[in-house]
Amino acid sequence: MDNIKIKNYRQLKDIDFDFNNDMERNLHLFIAENGAGKSNFMNAINWCLYNDEPLLDKDSEELPILNLETIENESSPYEVSVEIDVKNKSGGTVRFSRCEKYKNNSESGDLDLLEKDFKVMIINEKEMNPKFLKGDEAEKYVNKFVPKRIREFFFFDGERLREYFVESKSRKLSKNTFEISQIDVIEDVESHLKKIGKDLSKEAGKEYPDIEKIRSKIDDNDIKTDETTNNLEACQKQLEISKKKINELNSYLDNVPNIDKEREKINEWQDEKENKEVQLNEKMIDKKDLLFNYNQIINSFSAFKNALKVIKNKRNNNEIPQNISLDLLNDSLSDNECQLCKQPLDEDAKNQIEFEKSRKQVSSESANILTSIEPMIKTMINNINDFNKENRKINRDIKNLEEDIDRLKDKIKKKDKLIRGFDNEEEITYKFDELDRHKAIQEQNIGKEAVFMNKLEELKEKEEILNEKLKNAMEKKDNLKEINKKHNFIGEAKKIILEVKETIMKKVKNEMELETNNKFFDFIWKDHTFDKIEIDDSYNLKFIHKGSGRKFFQSASSGEKLLLTIAFTLALHSVSGFHAPILIDNPVMRLAGDNRENIMRVLSEVSKDKQIILMLITNEYSDEVKKVVNSIECQQYKIKLDDEEKASNFTEVV
Amino acid sequence: MASVQDRLYIDKSDRKIVETFEERSYFNFKNKTQKDKFIFAMCYGYNSGIKKMEIKKKEEFFFTKNFNSKDQTILYSIALEHTGDVNVLNDINKVYEIAQMYAHIGFKILSDLEESTSIGGSLESKFEIELKETYEKIQNKR
Numbered sequence: 001m002d003n004i005k006i007k008n009y010r011q012l013k014d015i016d017f018d019f020n021n022d023m024e025r026n027l028h029l030f031i032a033e034n035g036a037g038k039s040n041f042m043n044a045i046n047w048c049l050y051n052d053e054p055l056l057d058k059d060s061e062e063l064p065i066l067n068l069e070t071i072e073n074e075s076s077p078y079e080v081s082v083e084i085d086v087k088n089k090s091g092g093t094v095r096f097s098r099c100e101k102y103k104n105n106s107e108s109g110d111l112d113l114l115e116k117d118f119k120v121m122i123i124n125e126k127e128m129n130p131k132f133l134k135g136d137e138a139e140k141y142v143n144k145f146v147p148k149r150i151r152e153f154f155f156f157d158g159e160r161l162r163e164y165f166v167e168s169k170s171r172k173l174s175k176n177t178f179e180i181s182q183i184d185v186i187e188d189v190e191s192h193l194k195k196i197g198k199d200l201s202k203e204a205g206k207e208y209p210d211i212e213k214i215r216s217k218i219d220d221n222d223i224k225t226d227e228t229t230n231n232l233e234a235c236q237k238q239l240e241i242s243k244k245k246i247n248e249l250n251s252y253l254d255n256v257p258n259i260d261k262e263r264e265k266i267n268e269w270q271d272e273k274e275n276k277e278v279q280l281n282e283k284m285i286d287k288k289d290l291l292f293n294y295n296q297i298i299n300s301f302s303a304f305k306n307a308l309k310v311i312k313n314k315r316n317n318n319e320i321p322q323n324i325s326l327d328l329l330n331d332s333l334s335d336n337e338c339q340l341c342k343q344p345l346d347e348d349a350k351n352q353i354e355f356e357k358s359r360k361q362v363s364s365e366s367a368n369i370l371t372s373i374e375p376m377i378k379t380m381i382n383n384i385n386d387f388n389k390e391n392r393k394i395n396r397d398i399k400n401l402e403e404d405i406d407r408l409k410d411k412i413k414k415k416d417k418l419i420r421g422f423d424n425e426e427e428i429t430y431k432f433d434e435l436d437r438h439k440a441i442q443e444q445n446i447g448k449e450a451v452f453m454n455k456l457e458e459l460k461e462k463e464e465i466l467n468e469k470l471k472n473a474m475e476k477k478d479n480l481k482e483i484n485k486k487h488n489f490i491g492e493a494k495k496i497i498l499e500v501k502e503t504i505m506k507k508v509k510n511e512m513e514l515e516t517n518n519k520f521f522d523f524i525w526k527d528h529t530f531d532k533i534e535i536d537d538s539y540n541l542k543f544i545h546k547g548s549g550r551k552f553f554q555s556a557s558s559g560e561k562l563l564l565t566i567a568f569t570l571a572l573h574s575v576s577g578f579h580a581p582i583l584i585d586n587p588v589m590r591l592a593g594d595n596r597e598n599i600m601r602v603l604s605e606v607s608k609d610k611q612i613i614l615m616l617i618t619n620e621y622s623d624e625v626k627k628v629v630n631s632i633e634c635q636q637y638k639i640k641l642d643d644e645e646k647a648s649n650f651t652e653v654v
Numbered sequence: 655m656a657s658v659q660d661r662l663y664i665d666k667s668d669r670k671i672v673e674t675f676e677e678r679s680y681f682n683f684k685n686k687t688q689k690d691k692f693i694f695a696m697c698y699g700y701n702s703g704i705k706k707m708e709i710k711k712k713e714e715f716f717f718t719k720n721f722n723s724k725d726q727t728i729l730y731s732i733a734l735e736h737t738g739d740v741n742v743l744n745d746i747n748k749v750y751e752i753a754q755m756y757a758h759i760g761f762k763i764l765s766d767l768e769e770s771t772s773i774g775g776s777l778e779s780k781f782e783i784e785l786k787e788t789y790e791k792i793q794n795k796r
Contacts, residue, residue: 285682287778288679288680288681288682288778289681289682291681291778291781291782291785292681292682292686292690292694294785294789295694295697295698295781295785296693296694296697296728297697298701298785298788298789298792299697299698299700299701299785299788300697300700300701300728300731300732301701301788301792302701302735303700303728303731303732303734303735304731306731306734306735307730307731307734307735310734310740314740365743365744366740366741366743366744369730369743370740370743372723373723373726373727373730373731376723376724376727377727377731380724380727380728384789384792387785387789388786388789391782391786
């Protein structure tokens with residue numbers, strides 16, 4: 001890029017910027033506060049080349065594309081335009097320019113589009129007159145500069161780094177390998193051969209109904225294949241839309257609580273807290289009962305001990321009988337057998353029992369009371385032992401419940417405070433609902449995509465079988481010799497074309513892998529644990545771990561992922577021949593400390609051979625970044641909004 | 655011979671204490687029987703070390719038929735220890751008289767303890783500390 005002229009495009013009211021490409025490094029930094037127009041500078045380039053604005057934020061979406069100051073202070077019609085001058089391979093200049101004209105609609109108060117224009121002007125030094133391209137031709141020329149479908153690898157957003165190698169993007173890349181490899185011509189040949197083959201079998205089918213039957217089945221199969229391919233493409237397009245929408249919603253909802261869900265959570269915790277409070281209340285009552293019950297036996301302990309002592313003394317003095325019931329003594333005598341030891345009674349034993357019996361009958365009332373209370377006293381004394389254990393357990397349960405309740409109270413309080421901080425509750429709830437809805441659509445389409453892919457496989461298999469049948473049927477007919485010859489030739493040619501296509505694609509993929517590895521390992525700044533980088537046939541990128549051979553991507557650091565993106569982009573540029581500049585919005589946003597410095601060093605190194613344009617937010621322009629860029633010769637500009645916040649100016653950093 | 659009394663009494667002033675304890679739900683008083691509250695106060699009073707306190711104005715509290723064998727065991731043990739005379743067991747009215755006196759002592763001390771809680775701590779936690787101390791002493795003596 002040599003120059004960019006922007007007129008009345010959003011905050012960028014009047015910009016005419018020359019990229020100085022003759023410095024030591026072809027590195028250009030633009031530093032801006034949020035909202036100053038940094039991302040809209042990227043949008044202006046995208047708008048000029050592709051007529052869209054992929055980095056448009058929510059606030060800008062609601063505003064017209066025209067600069068607000070122009071609308072307020074100037075008279076209609078208004079013109080918005082962006083012109084980009086780039087150098088072509090032969091040293092000439094190519095100018096891409098897009099412009100739109102608007103006028104005020106006095107009735108609705110809206111702006112009506114009057115006309116729009118996009119053209120490419122090619123100025124070659126050897127030729128006197130410039131060449132103008134418009135319409136499709138102009139669009140095609142843009143695709144020679146940077147194909148729209150792979151522009152993310154030329155103009156990319158460092159902040160959304162993690163999305164670069166996700167499946168959908170890889171799939172898109174894989175599809176666009178034709179474009180990267182510039183083998184779309186071969187595809188044209190392939191479809192042409194297919195058409196000739198069809199015409200030949202149609203001719204044969206005119207004479208032979210059996211051939212016509214197979215041919216018509218092939219036609220049906222082709223129609224179904226086209227339908228399924230269209231459905232698959234529509235589904236994949238829908239997946240892209242969902243992905244974009246989900247990303248937008250996620251970035252809007254970043255750090256924003258889902259109020260409905262949070263409230264549900266609060267209610268859940270509230271229920272849990274109330275449940276715990278009921279449990280605590282029950283435990284407190286248990287504790288009261290415990291103190292109440294143990295009071296009886298603990299505080300009466302000395303009375304119990306005294307009673308047992310009295311009983312023992314009395315028993316020693318034979319003042320109270322043994323603690324044996326009268327019934328037991330009577331039973332022993334009547335059965336002539338001791339009811340305790342089951343031994344037959346001799347005379348001495350009988351006498352002893354008679355003596356105990358008479359003692360029991362004649363003993364005093366007090367002695368009988370002592371005998372009757374003795375077992376209960378012993379039981380109660382034994383029960384005292386359990387007090388400590390039971391009391392400790394109940395105290396522990398109470399403490400745990402109290403802690404649980406406090407924790408829940410704290411969680412509820414914090415969550416409540418978090419929710420109260422957001423006053424646009426309705427909008428947030430709506431956005432979360434939207435997010436759920438888009439996720440559900442995405443989920444459905446992922447399922448559909450798999451179904452369509454399976455169906456395509458089946459149709460392909462069926463096509464092969466039918467073609468084989470057709471071939472056999474045609475070969476059986478003697479008077480189709482000439483047609484058969486041509487038909488077979490077409491078949492062979494198609495096979496060769498297919499092989500060529502596959503070979504080129506494989507070669508491109510291998511070259512991409514080799515180049516990516518070369519660039520990555522040239523630039524990596526630290527001891528690393530990667531053996532190599534692998535690119536599979538679907539263009540999924542993986543780091544291969546040294547030793548274990550484990551493949552991974554997401555677990556790599558942000559710095560490593562950014563470096564891989566840069567390495568892959570450079571490989572893509574080198575293999576594809578698209579020598580476009582690299583523009584990175586927020587290049588070091590997700591990086592900190594040394595990683596910032598390291599990535600800046602890599603970019604500085606790359607800018608020796610390639611134009612690098614970096615759009616940094618003020619806090620990205622940290623000491624680590626300055627340390628690198630201030631030690632080399634490069635362009636550094638600040639983008640600042642004017643006092644009325646309607647137009648931005650570029651000023652050089654001194 | 656005097657007839658065996660069929661009900662037990664508390665001091666009139668203790669009624670107020672019982673009501674306060676019920677209101678404040680101390681020791682789950684509101685879910686306890688009159689007999690159980692009486693035994694509770696009696697045991698606490700017994701272990702206080704105070705051996706005498708006059709009941710000034712008696713008020714019926716519950717019927718003696720509600721005593722079970724465990725209650726009777728406690729009542730007899732306390733009476734036996736209080737008098738040091740085994741013959742007290744032959745005089746159930748005396749046993750009841752001793753029980754009433756200790757219940758009165760118990761209620762009074764509990765009331766004092768409750769009043770002192772305004773200085774700090776709760777009645778039940780102070781009671782728990784005392785009970786644990788008594789328990790520790792018992793375990794040490796064993």
